[in-house]
Amino acid sequence: MNRDALWEAQEVTKTFPGVRALDRVGLRLRPGEVHALVGENGSGKSTLAKCLSGSYRPDAGVLLHRGRPVELRDPTRARELGVSIFYQELSLVPFMSVAENVCLGGLAGRGGIVSWRQVRREASKALERLGVSIELDRPVSELSIAEQQLVEIARAISNPDVSLLILDEPTAALGPDEVVHLHRVVRRFAQHAAVLYISHRLEEVLSVGDVVTVLRDGRVIGQRPASESSISEIARMMIGAELEEYFARSEKTDGGQPLLEVRDMRTPAIPAPVSFTVERGEVLGLGGLTGSGRTAIARAICGIDPLIGGELLLEGRPLRLRSPADAIAAGIALVPEDRKADALFYNLPPLQNISIARLDRVSHGLLLDLGSEARQAREVSRTLKLAPGAERRPVAFLSGGMQQKLVLGRWLFTDATLLVLDEPTLGIDVGTKRQIYAIIDELTGRGMGIVMVSSDYPELLSISDRVAVIREGRIVHTAARGGLTQSDLIELASSAEPRGTGR
Amino acid sequence: MTAVALRARRSLGTFARSDVAGPLAILALLVLVATLTTDRFMRIQNLRNLGLEMAIVAIIAIGSTLVILTAQIDLSPGSIVALTSMTTALLVTTSHVGIVLTFILMLLLGAGAGLVNGFFCSYGRIPSFIFTLATLSIYQGLAFYENGGTPIFGLTGLSEVFYGELAGIPYPFIYVVVLYAVAWAYLRYTRGGRRIYAVGGNESAARLVGIKVNRVRMKVFVIAGTLAAFGGLLMSAQLDSGSPGYGDGVELQAIAAAVIGGASLFGGQGSVIATLIGATIITVVQNVLNLHSVGTAWQNITTGIIIAIAVGIDMWRGEVGRIALARWGRLRPGRPGQEPPAADSAAGKEDRDRARAGV
Numbered sequence A: 001m002n003r004d005a006l007w008e009a010q011e012v013t014k015t016f017p018g019v020r021a022l023d024r025v026g027l028r029l030r031p032g033e034v035h036a037l038v039g040e041n042g043s044g045k046s047t048l049a050k051c052l053s054g055s056y057r058p059d060a061g062v063l064l065h066r067g068r069p070v071e072l073r074d075p076t077r078a079r080e081l082g083v084s085i086f087y088q089e090l091s092l093v094p095f096m097s098v099a100e101n102v103c104l105g106g107l108a109g110r111g112g113i114v115s116w117r118q119v120r121r122e123a124s125k126a127l128e129r130l131g132v133s134i135e136l137d138r139p140v141s142e143l144s145i146a147e148q149q150l151v152e153i154a155r156a157i158s159n160p161d162v163s164l165l166i167l168d169e170p171t172a173a174l175g176p177d178e179v180v181h182l183h184r185v186v187r188r189f190a191q192h193a194a195v196l197y198i199s200h201r202l203e204e205v206l207s208v209g210d211v212v213t214v215l216r217d218g219r220v221i222g223q224r225p226a227s228e229s230s231i232s233e234i235a236r237m238m239i240g241a242e243l244e245e246y247f248a249r250s251e252k253t254d255g256g257q258p259l260l261e262v263r264d265m266r267t268p269a270i271p272a273p274v275s276f277t278v279e280r281g282e283v284l285g286l287g288g289l290t291g292s293g294r295t296a297i298a299r300a301i302c303g304i305d306p307l308i309g310g311e312l313l314l315e316g317r318p319l320r321l322r323s324p325a326d327a328i329a330a331g332i333a334l335v336p337e338d339r340k341a342d343a344l345f346y347n348l349p350p351l352q353n354i355s356i357a358r359l360d361r362v363s364h365g366l367l368l369d370l371g372s373e374a375r376q377a378r379e380v381s382r383t384l385k386l387a388p389g390a391e392r393r394p395v396a397f398l399s400g401g402m403q404q405k406l407v408l409g410r411w412l413f414t415d416a417t418l419l420v421l422d423e424p425t426l427g428i429d430v431g432t433k434r435q436i437y438a439i440i441d442e443l444t445g446r447g448m449g450i451v452m453v454s455s456d457y458p459e460l461l462s463i464s465d466r467v468a469v470i471r472e473g474r475i476v477h478t479a480a481r482g483g484l485t486q487s488d489l490i491e492l493a494s495s496a497e498p499r500g501t502g503r
Numbered sequence B: 001m002t003a004v005a006l007r008a009r010r011s012l013g014t015f016a017r018s019d020v021a022g023p024l025a026i027l028a029l030l031v032l033v034a035t036l037t038t039d040r041f042m043r044i045q046n047l048r049n050l051g052l053e054m055a056i057v058a059i060i061a062i063g064s065t066l067v068i069l070t071a072q073i074d075l076s077p078g079s080i081v082a083l084t085s086m087t088t089a090l091l092v093t094t095s096h097v098g099i100v101l102t103f104i105l106m107l108l109l110g111a112g113a114g115l116v117n118g119f120f121c122s123y124g125r126i127p128s129f130i131f132t133l134a135t136l137s138i139y140q141g142l143a144f145y146e147n148g149g150t151p152i153f154g155l156t157g158l159s160e161v162f163y164g165e166l167a168g169i170p171y172p173f174i175y176v177v178v179l180y181a182v183a184w185a186y187l188r189y190t191r192g193g194r195r196i197y198a199v200g201g202n203e204s205a206a207r208l209v210g211i212k213v214n215r216v217r218m219k220v221f222v223i224a225g226t227l228a229a230f231g232g233l234l235m236s237a238q239l240d241s242g243s244p245g246y247g248d249g250v251e252l253q254a255i256a257a258a259v260i261g262g263a264s265l266f267g268g269q270g271s272v273i274a275t276l277i278g279a280t281i282i283t284v285v286q287n288v289l290n291l292h293s294v295g296t297a298w299q300n301i302t303t304g305i306i307i308a309i310a311v312g313i314d315m316w317r318g319e320v321g322r323i324a325l326a327r328w329g330r331l332r333p334g335r336p337g338q339e340p341p342a343a344d345s346a347a348g349k350e351d352r353d354r355a356r357a358g359v
Helices: A045-052 A075-080 A098-102 A116-129 A145-158 A176-189 A202-208 A231-239 A294-301 A324-330 A350-362 A370-383 A388-392 A400-413 A430-445 A457-463 A486-494 B002-017 B021-037 B044-069 B077-093 B099-122 B128-146 B171-189 B191-201 B203-208 B213-239 B250-260 B272-291 B296-331 B345-356
Strands: A007-016 A019-029 A033-039 A060-065 A068-070 A083-086 A164-168 A194-198 A211-216 A219-225 A258-267 A270-279 A283-287 A309-314 A317-319 A332-335 A418-422 A449-453 A466-471 A474-480
Touching: A007 A045, A019 A033, A019 A045, A019 A060, A019 A194, A019 A219, A033 A045, A033 A202, A033 A231, A045 A083, A045 A164, A045 A194, A075 A083, A083 A145, A098 A116, A098 A145, A116 A145, A145 A164, A145 A176, A164 A176, A176 A194, A176 A202, A202 A231, A211 A231, A219 A231, A231 A486, A258 A294, A258 A449, A270 A294, A270 A309, A270 A449, A270 A474, A283 A294, A283 A457, A283 A486, A294 A418, A294 A449, A317 A324, A324 A332, A332 A400, A350 A370, A350 A388, A350 A400, A350 B191, A370 A388, A370 A400, A400 A430, A430 A449, A430 A457, A457 A486, A466 A486, B021 B272, B044 B077, B044 B171, B044 B191, B044 B213, B044 B250, B044 B272, B077 B099, B077 B128, B077 B213, B077 B250, B099 B128, B099 B213, B171 B191, B171 B213, B171 B272, B191 B203, B191 B213, B203 B213, B250 B272, B250 B296, B272 B296
Parallel strands: A033 A194, A033 A211, A083 A164, A164 A194, A283 A449, A283 A466, A332 A418, A418 A449
Antiparallel strands: A007 A019, A007 A060, A060 A068, A211 A219, A258 A270, A258 A309, A309 A317, A466 A474
């Protein structure tokens, strides 16, 4: 049995600072088989894909190609061995044409001279196989997201010598017809090559996959033939035990007063009107898959995306938000998902990272009072239990948890009344997570309202007072804490809506 | 006694880790070499000349530093110098405008030129390198246009501005000290200064904490333009003339001063004091080479090499830091309870990739 695996991972382990992303993972990929890989966010799916495609090097364990151990030093080496990957993050060159992008990995030609005719032929063949017609000469930047995704897939399948095709969330932006086409191509590909198909959409996985492997916390939890498993069984494997005493929020004291009312809100990213209310002292959780519209809702509330319809009321007063500055002035603060890119100033010391949104609080007239700034910011850092030495270290050298505390501290320093948290504990260790929950609990105790976007389902279900499940830009379900299980949540967020893909 | 020693050691440590330590050490080394190789270097007259020589570049370098702090670049100051020197000459000679009014008009002219730069580089979303390259050409073209490309000599009544003295101290020294003191205080003690660092450090985060990024960017260009105009005035006063050729290449020297002082071209890192040291380094090098009768050719080559090294240090800073950190980490193993750094660099990037994984 071992012999007929085209590609195999044995005991593959990969550790990142503070997290073991893959823990002795074993996987056998045979030709003629679509191998589906599922798991929650952060379960290690994409890390495994990147190990197989040479982007990451495993800390331990071996990869076997046709039974022989290989070392994938870099993506080029992996490509030489016939590994072709489609990434969920698009990696197209925007100003190049469709044909060039499809053939980017290896432009056909002889002696360094590109044969454009051959390039076009190969590109059109790859697109044809996907059953799509996109003009070969159009620059990629003019295409829709779905079309771009198809070009990216076409690139992954353009090389006929592929021995392993990895598709990481290939259908996130595709419509039903395109998904059907893609699955047909994938099936055809699987006749001679191994295919690893990573997806969140369980019904899709069961329809296209032959074998399903479930990852959780970097470990292989189980493997099943697709024909013998059901969505609910896989969902159960993905989440493990239902949550018990994850974090106990304290009882809400003053309930019922609406803080933020969202009425028929529409933005370019949310075409259908969305309405909901956030009460004082309440955590409203927004659940759903990436791209479902969770973050779009958060962005609109924070004045990043403009409203094209509907209205926002804060404490009964209508809000007009033209910029994040307007939202901040109104008392709405955002803790973004990507701390490093969107929140932290690595060039400023920690305490100045806390005070930056309210410099007027530490100024006399035009001048900053550095002493008073340090004092006031230190007070905040104490309430957050920031490690004592931390305020003197460069922000870059603080742990993810400390960094997140700084960002939270920044908004405690202002008089924000509504806090929008986007993935508040992403990449944060368990101990600090609990501290952050405690901070959230304390803030709501003071009457602050919180909107929390989270892909961490146990977190979402136990921290939120109410959870709104978002799918395709709509709130499809709202439930009070305890009213939803993780399996309900996964099913509500990922499945349902007939897409015409099932068998 | 021991407490004093301890405090002295601590402040020495603070100093060694501060931004200006590196450039200052280089400057000290240069001065040492200069003093040992020629006894003409340390003469009062030479130091005085040296100071007068660097004043104009040093003043313009303040503006360059502010622009660089916001992660942009300004290539036009040299042309603004030419434009103001020509306009000054025209106003004083042919239009007989008074000195004070000329001064005010010229500073406004510089501010306007900076405003044009700033507007298009922020609200207009044109990369500053490209746009100020364009205005470098445009402003110089205007300077040529004013008198058909002919310099104007023999300005009267202006030279006092450059050659005057207060209690034996030449005016240019006073300009430099006052302007640097103001710029330093501005960056350190005002909200506007802090916002400049914030915008340069992380533009997206700056926007999300409510800073009006475009306004900050525009402001630094206006300041840079005004200071360049002041430089042009000084140039006219120094040479009693105006010429479209004045200020040629001064922007590069100003940028070099900032970079040698340790300002990062990625923005957010640097200080005006370090820039002043950088400007001094450039001038001292040129002065020493002059004293040794080294020709222009080698002077230019040497200056270029110094700039290359300084920029190299800026680019490699990350790697150097990482190596240092790795070594530091190994020397002090396993401090219990210390969380792993979410760090910078490759590890941080991978971390983020991993965090995004499976979305």
